[in-house]
Amino acid sequence: MPFDILTIPCREDNYAFLIHDGSRTALVDAPEAAPILAALEQKGWTLDEVWLTHHHFDHVDGLPALRSAFPDLQVTGCKADADRLPPLDRAVSDGDTFQFGGADVHVMDVSGHTINHIAFHMPSQQAVFTADSLMALGCGRVFEGTMPQMWQSLCKLRDLPDDTIVYSGHEYTSNNADFALTIEPDNQALQARVDEVRDKRARGEATVPSTLRDERATNPFLRAHLQPVKDALSMQKAEDADVFAEIRSRKDRF
Template sequence: MPLDIITIPCLQDNYAFLAHDPVSGETALVDIPEAAPILAALTQRNWKLTHVLITHHHDDHVQGLGAVLAAYPDAKVIGAAADSHRLPDLNIEVAEGDTVRIGADTGYVIDVSGHTVGHIAFHFPQSAAVFTADSLMALGCGRLFEGTGPQMWASLSKLAALPAETIVYSGHEYTAANAAFALTIEPDNPALISRSEAITAARAAQTPTVPSALALELATNPFLRAAVPSVQAHLGMQGADPAAVFTEIRARKDRF
């Protein structure tokens, strides 16, 4: 049975997620931007928090942990071994290939370094879910604060290889701005044009655009499309190494 997953808006434009196994009652929290909305969601559903999964060390993904653990002191905190020196105290340190069990579902840890070095994602195949935080985002990817373009392209390529029906649970509501930029890379992409219109309508209704389907990201997200000939041609980089094309796209977004 798949996990029940809910999206929790936090701060100005962050998201946290709760993943609940209805059989065992185990509940995982992915990232902790702020405690109050997370605690309210747990209380509303009468769910007991058993695990906290941390994707990376940035404050807007960890700063609510103390207050959440005050309410659920037995929850196991899980994060990257490679990043443990700058994460809150971890109960379990993980690396790529390790697994995390939530009820009957097994999550697989993926190293998605680039935005930060030591950033991880959690893929739960049975639930068709991947929690990517600031690596792969809705119509975007995280800024390269610590990693390199080729490193981030390698990380995104791992995520792009997941089953297309996978749902991508990313960390921020940046999608409208990402869509405006994406249209400068592929102005004639009909799937992107349609998605941009849907995003405008969703935001006007104050509806989150996260999560999103990986299939839709593959069809519209410029940061996943660096190997597409038409994208390369638009950039004047026909036949170039996709990692170099990605790096150029990322640099253009930084200036956008």
């Protein structure tokens, strides 16, 4: 049975996600407590688990208040990053699988934005929670890792099934869309998606989640291996990772 997955706006532009299997509830990242607590109260759900993607404050700051509200909360995070995360009840590593509501949750190392950034992939729910690795029409800045490392992380995510829903961590899509047009202005799928994004934002609607199918067709950071993108950047014979690095560097200056 499909789980309920709620997108919770937090802070100025963050998202958290509640996953409910009919009896238990998990949360992906804890940017701030108030909107998460409000959503739980509205639904009549009790929070049982929190899954942390990485250590940045805007993904963990709400955890103390959530622990106070739910003392039996189980917190999951990356074992290799335990010294930078809040105290963990379950420490996981790349390739690990744990269960939630009878569904497998696969842990993926997607380092680049930070070292030891992880994503959570739930194949049975056609869902992947990517936080600041793969984003709608974008990807996170490469703060701690290297450009080749980030490219490899994005390739892992790109290779998931087409119908995977991407639950990413920020509402950056409008700016990402404007930038994407500077890379592939003639991409008709991108043009249509940009119009959709602008319409949604004009109505105050979230552009997250998105589908991996759409990301493959329109997200320049997933398309660095394609010859038309290399041609557009005059990098016809460049390595894929170098093309990605050029796109990411241009976005950093955009």
